[in-house]
Amino acid sequence: MHYSGSVYRPPSEAYSLIVQCTLGCSHNKCAFCIMYKDKKFSINPLEQVLADLAEARSMYRRIERIFLADGDALILPMDYLLEVLDFIRRYFPECERVSAYASTKAILRKTDAELKLLRERGLAMVYIGLETGNEALLAKYDKGVTVEQIVAHTLRAKAAGMITSVTAINGMGGKELSETHAIDTAAALSRIKPDYIAMLTLRVYTGTPLHEWIERGELTMLSPQELAAENRILLAHIDSEGSVFRSNHASNYLPLKGTLNRDREALIEQIDRALAGEVRFRRAVELGL
């Protein structure tokens, strides 16, 4: 198998076969992100990807999940994606789920019919970064798309039958905009009602614009207690029936898991118990996003 540089995958893809179709992220500008700073975005030759899949087939008897890396595999041209998906369907009949990170720009460039075709040929799940539901904040972080676009195009992926997992980042507004960030993010998620909501926690890395903002005193990081309080506001405002809500990423101080809206009160209660000192915050591990 060929792997170049650091390879990232969502926590729920821990047991998936990772196949690197692209290198890096086609955007690579978000002010908090260092994930793919070591790579210039490029597309791996299709022959190499198919050879990697063939090698994996010869090595493993059963592969139930395959994750197409790196940062934005959905940006690949249709014929490339279809060849990969067809290869997987042919040689990995036991594979239950193929998934990929998908930027909003990548979804935007695919028509409804193309999204449906990708779903039919096996792309079952996409991971999409919302980060914050606040337009001004998202623009400040240079996400490259608006909240409106993220909502609209995630809904298109959903309509095509894809399972959607949307990430938001706890603490993104700093102390200054914590409440606004929580309320606006709850509103955007309530409009999408994704299958999964994954809460990450903002981490700061040297060399990023976010690091400079903090140094200049423009943004103040939240303590674990303040992050929990922010999550509490988000949960109190969200209406996302059926979404699995998770904050089990290595960056999170308080792991939470439940299904909305059913478990909302129980999740809030867990936060309240942590804020009252009855549940210990864990030490978040600095593993990036």
Ligand code: SF4
């Ligand atoms: S957060 Fe996602 S879209 Fe933004 S630079 Fe990092 S990998 Fe690319």
